[in-house]
Amino acid sequence: MKALVRWGATLGLVGSTLLGSVFAGSFPVLALTEQQIKEKLDSVPVYLVTNKEGLPLSRPLPNAEKPGGSVTGVYMSRQEAQSFIKELQGVQGKDPKIQQMVKSLQVTAVPLGVIYEQLQQSKNQSERLLFAFKPVEREIKGAMELLRQSGQQVNQFTSVPIFAVRFSPDQGYVPIQLTSDKEQLIPLFLSKQDAQGLLTKIKPQFPKADIQVIDIDGVIKTLQDKNDAWLNQVVLVPSQESREYIQTLPTENAPKTAPARPQQR
Numbered sequence: 001m002k003a004l005v006r007w008g009a010t011l012g013l014v015g016s017t018l019l020g021s022v023f024a025g026s027f028p029v030l031a032l033t034e035q036q037i038k039e040k041l042d043s044v045p046v047y048l049v050t051n052k053e054g055l056p057l058s059r060p061l062p063n064a065e066k067p068g069g070s071v072t073g074v075y076m077s078r079q080e081a082q083s084f085i086k087e088l089q090g091v092q093g094k095d096p097k098i099q100q101m102v103k104s105l106q107v108t109a110v111p112l113g114v115i116y117e118q119l120q121q122s123k124n125q126s127e128r129l130l131f132a133f134k135p136v137e138r139e140i141k142g143a144m145e146l147l148r149q150s151g152q153q154v155n156q157f158t159s160v161p162i163f164a165v166r167f168s169p170d171q172g173y174v175p176i177q178l179t180s181d182k183e184q185l186i187p188l189f190l191s192k193q194d195a196q197g198l199l200t201k202i203k204p205q206f207p208k209a210d211i212q213v214i215d216i217d218g219v220i221k222t223l224q225d226k227n228d229a230w231l232n233q234v235v236l237v238p239s240q241e242s243r244e245y246i247q248t249l250p251t252e253n254a255p256k257t258a259p260a261r262p263q264q265r
Contacts, residue, residue, distance in 0.1 A: 032231055034120070037223045042113035044190065044238050045245060046074050046133075047081040050108040057105060058129065071130040074115060076160055076190065078245055080134065081107045109245065112236075116220065133216070135160045136239070142192035143213045150210075159215035162188050162236075163195035168208035174198065175233060184233055188219060191239040 032040075049057045049072070058072040075081035085105045115131055122128040135157075143161035147154045150169075165174045165187075175186045176198070189195040195211045202209050223231060238246070 032223055037220070038113035038117050040113070040223065040234060040236060041116050041220070042111040044112040044236050045078075045109045045242050046076060046112050046115060047078045048072060048074060048108050048110060049081055049085060049105055051101065052104045052106065054108055056108075056129070061130065069126065069128050069130055071132050073134050074131045075107075075134045076139075076239070077134075077136045077241060078107055078109065079241065080136065133160050139190065139192055139239075146192070146211055146213050157215075159217050160190070161192075162190060162214045162216055162219055163192050164188050164212045164214060165195055165198045165202070166210055166212050167202075167206050169210055169212075171208075173212075173230065174202055174206075174209065175230075185235045186230055186233045187235055187237045188214075189237045190242075191237070194237055194240070 051057070056072040058070040061069045061071055073081075073084070075084070085102075085107065088102050088105065091102075118129070119131065139161050140157050143157050143163070144154050146163075147157075166172065167174060173186045175184055177184055187194075187198065189198075192211070199209055199211055219234075219236075223234070
């Protein structure tokens with residue numbers, strides 16, 4: 001979790017400061033390595049439901065789909081992961097062993113980059129652990145509203161939505177500058193509210209500015225496949241809930257753990 005601690009110390013309250021001032025500059029062209037992609041994803045905490053040993057709660061996949069594989073939920077909201085545990089604990093008539101197991105469940109946070117790394121390392125394994133992402137319902141609704149406002153016909157959004165602020169629909173993304181060290185960044189927000197805050201700030205200067213809705217899968221694929229200059233400045237901005245959680249993490253000796261073998265249910 002050290003990556004999350006560093007992120008929290010650097011950005012502080014992103015929503016209130018908007019990360020600094022808008023910056024329009026040029027960036028050097030450098031291809032991203034797998035490690036750089038992981039480090040970008042590490043800025044976002046995700047939440048697993050685990051037992052007290054930190055093993056993810058999972059269920060086996062149907063043999064026809066992925067023989068020997070299993071899947072575990074990856075929540076974008078710590079609160080929603082906790083609600084899922086409470087729901088399980090409230091179910092009546094469980095086997096005593098299952099009842100005891102459910103009592104020990106907890107929410108464990110890991111950097112998104114760790115999930116990405118594990119998926120990359122196990123993609124050719126038959127008995128791999130797959131991850132089913134659980135987006136925040138509020139952000140799904142916000143993404144669909146924006147897509148409909150842009151004229152798109154959408155009935156569902158099946159991935160984790162990402163919100164990017166553009167100068168206009170046919171221009172590039174709005175870069176910003178950290179006031180602490182003048183580092184130039186292009187924020188991709190996991191919260192529509194945070195993106196709206198930046199949009200409101202730049203609207204007087206750029207009346208055609210808008211919010212583009214993309215998804216985490218598209219972001220990762222772009223980082224993997226493209227060699228565009230601006231990708232070096234991309235930074236993923238966690239939701240306010242996650243930023244507040246990051247602020248609670250110890251700054252020294254914070255463990256950075258990957259999901260171990262799952263505990264199945």
